[in-house]
Amino acid sequence: MTLAWTSKIALAAGLAILPVSAWAETINISYLTHWSPETVALLEAAAKDYSKDHPDVAVTVRAVPFGDLLTTLRSQGGSSDGPTIGGIYDLWLPELARDKLVAPAPEAVASDVKQAWPAGVVSAASVGGTLYGIPNEIDVYALNYNKDLFKEAGIEAPPKTWDELREAAKKLTKKDAGQQGFGMINSWAAGVVHPFSSLLVSNGGDLVKDGKPTLNSKQAGETFQLYEELIKDGVSDPSMATADANTTGPFLDNFVSGKTGMIIMANWWESALKSGMGYKFSNIATAPIPVGPSGDKPHSISYSWMTVVNAKAGEAEQKAAWDFLAWLNSPQSGKNGASAMSDILMSMGILPSRSSDIEAHKDKLGSEFLSGYVSVLADAKPFPVVLGGQEFSESLQQTLEALQYGQASAQDAQANAQTDATSILERAAK
Amino acid sequence: MTSSYRASAGIMLAPAVTLIGVFVVIPMLLTVWLSFQDWSTQTPFSSVRFIGIDNFREIFGPTSIGRDFKGALVNTAIYTGLSVVLILPLSVLFGLLVYQRDVGGGTALRTVLFSTYMVPMIAVALVWSKLYAPTEGPINQMFSLAGVGPQPWLSSPRSALISIVFLNVWQQVGYFTVLAIAGLTQIPGSLYEAATLDGASRTEQFRFITLPLLRRTLLFSAVIAIINAVQVFEPVALITQGGPVGSTNVLTFHIRRVGIERAQGGLGSAMAVMLMLALIMVVCALFAFMNRRDSE
Structure with missing residues (x-):
């Protein structure tokens, strides 16, 4: 066979297997x-x-x-x-x-x-x-609390109502020891907005209804008021609850090191708690979100x-x-x-x-930690999924942080939150 | 002769001019054009809609968009001002210390100072976030040894931005010290000798010889320090995410949030244009001030 024929056969064979080799890529x-x-x-x-x-x-x-x-x-x-x-x-x-x-x-x-x-x-x-x-x-939100700190403070059961929450937070706060009763996360939109929303729905309110913000409701007003009272009572120190880009930071450090008595968080942080606390993780328990004065039973956000x-x-x-x-x-x-x-x-x-x-x-x-979350899932309300939702969340985060740091009153925060949310959702829907 | 000279100059300049045009001028003009449009960054340019100055009205308006932008502008101005005010005097001070030829260890000190500039900002941000940690952070632990209670650093709206400024100063001061040393080497030693013979003290020599002759170097340092400071992004993105209460929300971080995360390209472009204009105004004002001092 001449070189020319060998080349032609090789070329034909190459062309023949081309689709196969392309398919096998x-x-x-x-x-x-x-x-x-x-x-x-x-x-x-x-x-x-x-x-x-x-x-x-x-x-x-x-x-x-x-x-x-x-x-x-x-x-x-x-x-x-x-x-x-x-x-x-x-x-x-x-x-x-x-x-x-x-x-x-x-x-x-x-x-x-x-x-x-x-x-x-x-x-x-x-x-x-x-x-x-x-x-x-x-993911669903619930109240996490430190059983050892509860025992030390003489609290027998997790708070079921907002009044009990305030009382428990007062008993758990030891300013000299750098210990806060209730942790309020900041610098992370979901970490700020979801716990607030959980308290709001547990007070019978909603963030958004039929695509329109309802932060001007009586229930929302009471929730803003609760935040203001917790800050004024001195039972929540925002500087102990900052978050970073990895959704870790001081809020997590202070809870795992026993410097925060209670916090509202989602189930997904179980692994972070376990790695931060080791065997002490068993000190952490889960309870439904306390019910507000206008609420009927515990609800939360999912x-x-x-x-x-x-x-x-x-x-x-x-x-x-x-x-x-x-x-x-x-x-x-x-x-x-x-x-x-x-x-x-x-x-x-x-x-x-x-x-x-x-x-x-x-x-x-069915573990002690997760079962608390599974039990509240049935009564959880999905966080509103709307156009402009992320901007809405970030805006509400700013307002709530201003309230946490004493830069706005509950009334001003409520008014700002409703005005901003209305303008953001209207613009996004255009 | 002249025309052939012009032609060859044009040919030689063409590559650089083309590159600058494509990569600098066109993006700048595009940003200015987009600032007058309603545009989502996820859609092609063909989908833009001209809305005049609405984006600018919005970013200076009373809604959350306006509040956040104005807050970010103020934060950026504070960050930049503090950074320059701290970096320039420190760089001259360190430069003078390191420049003393008769002081042992000068080269080692120069290396140590410059090494901070070589560390990537991402590493600096991560390390400083741990240094500032409220309870286990070394800075607060040192404070506690001196009987001072724990400081909130990054956790308080009052101190978060200043804490980020310290981080920036720590990283940048070495670079500006090298610039200061370069400026000091340009001052003839004979001036100091003459001043010494005339009985001028060290302070007088610094005030009447060193500072005036360092003016050009300091102007260059100030311009570079301002540009660097305005571009701050990593420490905010990595550590504070603009918080708490928006106290560290600087413009670059905010523009990224609006323009990319929320895909509001028109608004983001309007913010970028305002940042560019503010920067041009500050730098021009600085040059004008220096030129006036020179003519005086």
């Missing part, structure tokens, strides 16, 4: 999250398991601090090279969907989610009836997280991303009928939202 998908390195390692392990059956898909995980998550999604999610998958907070979804940064879920994924998750959680992952993400975690797919990613990447997410959240990927995602979430003390996951983790969800 690895699809790279990336997953953006705000989780800690330990949790990222668990996700990477799950991705490795997935790649065993899907050698053509490579999943890489990238983590940024919580404070940078939305900015990263917004600045990089608009391109095909941005993260293929992103873990997002439900409050961000309406605007990300409006700006076409997130892709609607394929029909098969959407019908599976609608069947396997509670309706309320599905609705938080949808905009205008279209599902955009696979829900994973659900919110959810979901994983979404970049609408600008290539078709193959989007398809692979949805397939990976469907597997990650399915009962086939984890242990004992749980999803791999729920195993990861439970390692942080976060409640999974898929019905089968709640069943699979029944034992762990």
Whole structure:
């Protein structure tokens, strides 16, 4: 055979296998999250398991601090090279969907989610009836308190009403020892707004009703008043409850070191408490949010997280991303009928939202710390998911911080909060 | 001859002028244009809508947008002013100390001073956030040894911004000390010798020789210090997130929040334009002040 013929045969063979080699090319998908390195390692392990059956898909995980998550999604999610998958907070979804940064879920994924998750959680992952993400975690707020400090102060049971809350906070405060009765977080929007909202709904009020802010209600006024009284009583020291970009900082340090008697926080910080307190974690107990003068029974605020797919990613990447997410959240990927995602979430003390996951983790969800959260979930109100929600939260945060630091009275804070919220939500809805 | 000279000058300048045009002038003009539009950063430029000066009205208005912007502008001005007021005298002081040839360890001191400038701001911010920690932080522990109670540093709206200024001063002073030393080397030694022969004291020599002849260096240092200070971002993003009560919400951080996080590109551009104008005005005022002193 001449050299010319050899070259022609080689070229023909090369052309023949070209589609195969192109098909066999690895699809790279990336997953953006705000989780800690330990949790990222668990996700990477799950991705490795997935790649065993899907050698053509490579999943890489990238983590940024919580404070940078939305900015990263917004600045990089608009391109095909941005993260293929992103873990997002439900409050961000309406605007990300409006700006076409997130892709609607394929029909098969959407019908599976609608069947396997509670309706309320599905609705938080949808905009205008279209599902955009696979829900994973659900977080709810409750009162955490230090049992040792309660015992020292002679308090027998956690406060059930706001009056009891004020009394308990007074007994727990020891200024000379740098100990505050009740912790009020600042410098972190959700950390400020969610505890306030939990007290508000436990007083029969709402932040937003039918798309309109209702911070001018009597119930909201009483909640602002409670904050002012707690500050005036000297039982809450805002300088002991600052948060940083990683949602840690003095508020966490002071609670784990026994310098804060009570605080309203979500279940997800169980892992932070455990790593900060070690064996002393057993001193921490959970109780429902105390009921205000206008409330009927304990309520609290809940919110959810979901994983979404970049609408600008290539078709193959989007398809692979949805397939990976469907597997990650399915009962086939984890242990004992749980999803791999729920195993990861439970390692942080976060409640999974898929019905089968709640069943699979029944034992762990019954722990002393988490059972307190599970018990309040039924009466929790979802944090309002509206256009302009993040700006609304940040604005309310500023107002509440001004109240905490004595820069505004309860009345002024209430008036400012309502005016700002009205203008923000009206502008966002345009 | 002249035309060929002009042509060759034009050819030689073209690459630099093109690069500056593409990467500096066009983005600046684009920002100015966007400041008059209603635009979401997630949509193409074709979707913009001209709204005149509405964005500027909004950022100086009474709503939360206006309040936050004006607060951030004031915070940036305080941060910049304090940084310059602290950095410049300290850099001259350290420069004088290090410049003394007969003092042993001068080179080591110069290296130590400059080394802070080489540490990335992200590392500085992380370390200082721990130094400022309310209970276990070394600064408060040292204070407690001296009988002073724990200070809130980053946790109080009264002290948070000043605490960030200290961090900036610590990091930048070494660089400005090197500039001061460079200025000091330009002062002829014969002037000091003559002054000494005339009976001038050290203080008089500093006041009537060193300071006047360092004026140009100090002007350059002030301009660079102002520009650096206005661009502060990392310590705020990493440690305080603009809080508490917006006390550390500086303009760069706020523009990022509005323009990127909330995707309000028009408003963010209007804020960036105001920042640029404020910076130009301050620098021009500084030059005008110096020129007047020179002519006097």
